[in-house]
Amino acid sequence: MLALVKTAPGPGLSLEQVPDPSPGINDVLIRVRKTGICGTDLHIDAWDAWAAKTIRPPLIAGHEFVGEVVEVGSNVHDTRPGDVVSGEGHVTCGLCRSCLAGRRHLCAHPVGLGVDRDGAFAEYVVLPQTNVWHHWEGIPEEVAAIYDPFGNAVHTALAFPVLGEDVLITGAGPIGLMAAAVVRHAGARYVVVSEPNPVRRELAMRMGATLAVDPRERDLADVQRELGMVEGFDVALEMSGAQAAIRAAMDNMAHGGSIAILGIPTAEITLDVNEIVFRLLTIRGIYGREMYETWYKATVMLQSGLDIAPAIAHRFGFRDHEAAFEAARSGDSGKVLLDWRV
Ligand code: NAD
Ligand code: ZN
Numbered sequence: 001m002l003a004l005v006k007t008a009p010g011p012g013l014s015l016e017q018v019p020d021p022s023p024g025i026n027d028v029l030i031r032v033r034k035t036g037i038c039g040t041d042l043h044i045d046a047w048d049a050w051a052a053k054t055i056r057p058p059l060i061a062g063h064e065f066v067g068e069v070v071e072v073g074s075n076v077h078d079t080r081p082g083d084v085v086s087g088e089g090h091v092t093c094g095l096c097r098s099c100l101a102g103r104r105h106l107c108a109h110p111v112g113l114g115v116d117r118d119g120a121f122a123e124y125v126v127l128p129q130t131n132v133w134h135h136w137e138g139i140p141e142e143v144a145a146i147y148d149p150f151g152n153a154v155h156t157a158l159a160f161p162v163l164g165e166d167v168l169i170t171g172a173g174p175i176g177l178m179a180a181a182v183v184r185h186a187g188a189r190y191v192v193v194s195e196p197n198p199v200r201r202e203l204a205m206r207m208g209a210t211l212a213v214d215p216r217e218r219d220l221a222d223v224q225r226e227l228g229m230v231e232g233f234d235v236a237l238e239m240s241g242a243q244a245a246i247r248a249a250m251d252n253m254a255h256g257g258s259i260a261i262l263g264i265p266t267a268e269i270t271l272d273v274n275e276i277v278f279r280l281l282t283i284r285g286i287y288g289r290e291m292y293e294t295w296y297k298a299t300v301m302l303q304s305g306l307d308i309a310p311a312i313a314h315r316f317g318f319r320d321h322e323a324a325f326e327a328a329r330s331g332d333s334g335k336v337l338l339d340w341r342v
Helices: 039-046 049-054 141-145 147-157 174-185 198-206 220-227 243-251 273-278 293-303 318-330
Strands: 002-006 014-017 027-037 064-072 084-087 124-128 132-134 167-170 191-194 211-213 233-238 253-261 282-285 312-317 335-339
Touching (some): 002 318, 014 318, 039 318, 064 124, 064 141, 064 147, 084 147, 141 312, 147 174, 198 211, 211 220, 318 335
Parallel strands (some): 167 191, 253 282
Antiparallel strands (some): 027 335, 064 084, 084 132
């Protein structure tokens, strides 16, 4: 089969002919239809410090996908050829305390699809049956392709109650954009998005933001005044990884406010713990998705009118992967998709 492979340490991914993967007795073999390009894939492509420390080539990248089951192992009874599925990208150990207690998102030893094991930028991918999500009728294929980052958005957006609350989202990449739509759907009053990129601010407004502001030009205290807010944001979703964004969020929280942090800073950052103590803030890290509560909630929200399609900006055939990666790198876009059938 053809796959996008990191063949050796260093920049770049190349389209290579590699052996088809074969499923073990508990595995499912999936013909990939569409994949999404994630920031993680850009790191792997660029071979930055994180990639050099984490990735052991040769490796097929990619973890956001939708595809069709073509073969199942002998122990697999509830998944059949023809099923349309996406993969939960964290393969959990099944043996640690959290896994045994059914809290698989807290697994002590997660293995990442397209990071620690061969991923989905390929014509075929293999996953354990317990990592497969069966799509319900009516979920558009493009939306199904990005259930993994959509799940990141849902997991973060629903980490704290938002009904009737004022929500700040820092960073309007694809995940911040989808989170804006989710908190709007979940009943937030004001949804303020802070994002330096004007194209993404525009997209944030289409996703249901009340206001989308440039943090270099507008102070959030000023935004609060414009909206008639007096005591600060009740909930903040940090989706940029930028130190300035975390600081700005902390400075603008209501007493007792909650901050969910999904964004991954590239270096250690400092926070004033006094702010957390004296304003009684709750800060919670979010990693991946809850298996499979997040996937369920994502699906039923789509069924009840949530629309995340505007977050999808570009579509390419897999042979044009270089142009697709360039579009994703530019940052002037929402999600970039690769089609693996053309
Ligand atoms: P992205 O890089 O496309 O988006 C980040 C956005 O933040 C960009 O649009 C950027 O312009 C904006 N930004 C930069 N500085 C800012 C500032 N000071 N204030 C406000 N916005 C600022 O990323 P994405 O794919 O949408 O992912 C969002 C974040 O979540 C990234 O940091 C990513 O690494 C991380 N992530 C975490 C998990 C997890 O499980 N925790 C999973 C996927 C992605
Ligand atoms: Zn585990």
